[in-house]
Amino acid sequence: MRYYPVFLDIKGKSAVVIGGGAVAGRKVTGLLAAGASVTVISPRAVKGLEALAREKRIRLVKKAYRNGDLEGAYLVVCAASSKAANEAAAMEARARGLLLNVVDAPEECGFIVPSVIDRGSLIIAVSTSGKSPALAKRLREGLEDVIGEEWETFVDLLGAVRKKLLKSRMNNVKKERVFKELVHSPLPGWIKGGDEKEINGFLRRLLGPGFTLRALGVGLKGV
Incomplete structure (x- = not known):
């Protein structure tokens, strides 16, 4: 295994993207989704990045990269069309010990994005x-x-049940049996079909009257 797989918590962390093209735009979208504070450094930027800057969702610095621009950064993505700019920014990132991704150059990266x-x-x-x-x-x-949007609700439901069961007096052996039955149940299909009655009936039979979608605070999309 060449890479150690991890999930980074970058909420509120400073992420600098070098480059203002479409590739940089896709990287910015992912960083924003994870809650990073994003700065884009590029002389030019695609319309999507310009719009994000107007909405104050990112900081757009319209200039060429210069040494020192990465001060205070936690993570750096080099996605410029200029190879020289990417190499220079990568050199500074390494010198500062920052998390570094260079687009289309995995050998230069400290991490790659799956x-x-x-x-x-x-x-x-x-x-x-x-x-x-x-x-x-x-x-x-x-x-x-295979794994559609219904799985998002399924995971939320499992989390809500687990939270409630951990506070209950149910013994650990029974909890383990219940969790196993839940994860192997037809719940994803019922969720996809919006079958609230079937879901609640299953939860009540397995767990008791206090376990319904409403009681657990889990909603079905479109229901």
């Missing part, structure tokens, strides 16, 4: 260690067909 399926609290990452992003994308798209 292809991701985002289902709320359920996050599935697919990586080919930088050897074939196209294959990672194909695998991700295949998994997306």
